[in-house]
Amino acid sequence: MAQQSPSPTASSEQKEKKGQLGPWLCWAVVFADIGTSIYYVPGILYKTVNALSGFFVFLTMVVFILLTFKYVEVTYRFPQGGGVVTVAARALNRWFGALGGMFILVDYFLTAAISCLSGILYLSVVIPALGPQHVAIGFPITVWITLLLLLLLGVLNWIGVSESAKVSMVAAIIAFVSDLAILFTVFTHLTFMQFLALFPQMFSTHNMSPVTILVGFAGSFLAFSGLESISQLSPVMKLPRSKVGRSALFLVVLTIGLTSPLLTMLSTLLLPHAASNDVLSSQIISLLAGKWGGPFLQTEVAISASALLVFASNTAIIGSYHVFMALSNMEFFPQWLLKRNTLRGTPHFSIAMATLVPIAVLLVVHGNINVLGDMYAFGLLGAFSLTCISMDIVRLRARKIRARLSKKIDDPQKLEHAVALEENAQENEQQLSNPIESLKDIQPEDNPEQKRQPVPSQQPEIEGPWTRSTPNFVLGILTTLLVLLAWGTNLVAKPLATAFGGSVAVLGMIIAYVNYKRARKKGRVAVLTTGVESDFPAQVLAVLATDDPTNEEIIDTALAPDAPNPVVFLYLGNQKEEEQIEAFRLMEAHIDDIQAKEILGRVNARAVERDIDCRFVYREQNAQAIEEVWQSTHPKDTILSHKQAALLDGHQTSLVPAGSIANDEQVVHLQSIKN
Numbered sequence: 001m002a003q004q005s006p007s008p009t010a011s012s013e014q015k016e017k018k019g020q021l022g023p024w025l026c027w028a029v030v031f032a033d034i035g036t037s038i039y040y041v042p043g044i045l046y047k048t049v050n051a052l053s054g055f056f057v058f059l060t061m062v063v064f065i066l067l068t069f070k071y072v073e074v075t076y077r078f079p080q081g082g083g084v085v086t087v088a089a090r091a092l093n094r095w096f097g098a099l100g101g102m103f104i105l106v107d108y109f110l111t112a113a114i115s116c117l118s119g120i121l122y123l124s125v126v127i128p129a130l131g132p133q134h135v136a137i138g139f140p141i142t143v144w145i146t147l148l149l150l151l152l153l154g155v156l157n158w159i160g161v162s163e164s165a166k167v168s169m170v171a172a173i174i175a176f177v178s179d180l181a182i183l184f185t186v187f188t189h190l191t192f193m194q195f196l197a198l199f200p201q202m203f204s205t206h207n208m209s210p211v212t213i214l215v216g217f218a219g220s221f222l223a224f225s226g227l228e229s230i231s232q233l234s235p236v237m238k239l240p241r242s243k244v245g246r247s248a249l250f251l252v253v254l255t256i257g258l259t260s261p262l263l264t265m266l267s268t269l270l271l272p273h274a275a276s277n278d279v280l281s282s283q284i285i286s287l288l289a290g291k292w293g294g295p296f297l298q299t300e301v302a303i304s305a306s307a308l309l310v311f312a313s314n315t316a317i318i319g320s321y322h323v324f325m326a327l328s329n330m331e332f333f334p335q336w337l338l339k340r341n342t343l344r345g346t347p348h349f350s351i352a353m354a355t356l357v358p359i360a361v362l363l364v365v366h367g368n369i370n371v372l373g374d375m376y377a378f379g380l381l382g383a384f385s386l387t388c389i390s391m392d393i394v395r396l397r398a399r400k401i402r403a404r405l406s407k408k409i410d411d412p413q414k415l416e417h418a419v420a421l422e423e424n425a426q427e428n429e430q431q432l433s434n435p436i437e438s439l440k441d442i443q444p445e446d447n448p449e450q451k452r453q454p455v456p457s458q459q460p461e462i463e464g465p466w467t468r469s470t471p472n473f474v475l476g477i478l479t480t481l482l483v484l485l486a487w488g489t490n491l492v493a494k495p496l497a498t499a500f501g502g503s504v505a506v507l508g509m510i511i512a513y514v515n516y517k518r519a520r521k522k523g524r525v526a527v528l529t530t531g532v533e534s535d536f537p538a539q540v541l542a543v544l545a546t547d548d549p550t551n552e553e554i555i556d557t558a559l560a561p562d563a564p565n566p567v568v569f570l571y572l573g574n575q576k577e578e579e580q581i582e583a584f585r586l587m588e589a590h591i592d593d594i595q596a597k598e599i600l601g602r603v604n605a606r607a608v609e610r611d612i613d614c615r616f617v618y619r620e621q622n623a624q625a626i627e628e629v630w631q632s633t634h635p636k637d638t639i640l641s642h643k644q645a646a647l648l649d650g651h652q653t654s655l656v657p658a659g660s661i662a663n664d665e666q667v668v669h670l671q672s673i674k675n
Contacts, residue, residue, distance in 0.1 A: 034226030043281025054265025106379025119309030154355030378501025524601030
């Protein structure tokens, strides 16, 4: 008797416990990114709005809090991750997803450049010989060291050295404790009345004209760059994501709110000479620490800031090369970007692009950190804007469906299921003919043998009362308008950012169009592999496998003109599932299996031609994968080869062969439920 495998539910629970991030680790990853902005933002902002820098960071903090509401929702609506790429592709179409990828690339390129350069500038507080006043071969020595450091980070990524959430936790704690230490030393030397006197001082040196308000508001978003990283953590969050995401971003708001506005205000008002100096403004937080904390605190902040900024630069390189790979997997970028070297197994071409572009940017601007700061706004606010618009569309779609179906369905649980079914169909430009009828497929709760057993980590979570509420919807629209106002202001006020970011985005979209059309001519349409969606109304599950001679017949059977649809295609390949779960990786385009991409691309092209709604799931080859996906999608018919059916022999399964299919045929249909 064959040994029974563990049940799908038990296996899924084991996977959930492995490598998942709770609220504190999610906070650490986000704060280690967003918390480093304070080291260079005060000096950059001061060049634009002088003493009003702190005021505008306080003002923009309100919009930042509103943005967190939307990003929490992104984490649990789109558990496969991908951030703006996934959200825009689902809410609008794949081309807006590609545009979101271009925006985030611009953001990552400039983050890598500005963070690494700032790290060296802070280190020059301790080692003055590294300062920008020393010039070699036409460039400050600071620039040469930054370029070498970026090359070193590229080499480390080629070797395969990556970041972990635990390392981020250490970095985040160091940054937060250092920030608190600075605030403590300042407030022990300022009386309460002296602190209050700083507020009128902010408004005494600059005219508060409408233009100043708009420019200051738009420019201060730089202080909150890094929020988008929370959406990349969805695949590795503990469940429920809605609770973990809310807790993590509450911690982010609390820690950023306690530090960033106050440090910006205090550094620019207490050290106006340093804030106005091109060199000292890039070290201003360390200088603020030394004002009353002495050489020890100044040195500690300089060293920790340097290390954290280099850490943030490496995070940006990791993020950007994963975006390159994701866009290549979606047939938008050339396939050579996916090639991995035989020595280390890392995508050397993507890593090279992610490293060389920031280097080129630094050389063009001669390492001027203020110019880099001005260039930053396009990609950051572009990604924020596209995410906000897409989430508003998703929310509006759900509200319309819920309002219509609530007149016909009294049961709240069935109502939410029906809304999810129709919303999912509309996202893929397919309208269910009768979503009420589809409720008949919902298995009774008191029948455990027929109850769906989805894999928890792959399921979008049901909306809560606040998510569905009108106040939340109105606040979401307001957030979108404010972010669009900031982006529009920067498009006009910062022409260099518009020129650089717009050029990168346009060039990227041209490359995407050419590559996509080339793939279509070859009979391929890029596949967005997804997590298993229990609310996807699958009629057929078609199982394909590496080097399986019956693949073509299974595809023909599943996509036959008279065959039922929608269809879920499960591809059983050789790529390890553990390799698919990685923070900062776009999970919707994670297939590195060349044969799988070729086959699924051809399947998708045929499905698009015949207007058949499909999903594509990639799993490591084993019988349990078939069982898990079947339990999640619960199709009426499962089509697979005799070889794959044999894998189920002796495996604990709910599937048995349908009696209407002869055993001597090439493919087997499994559609009965074992009693």
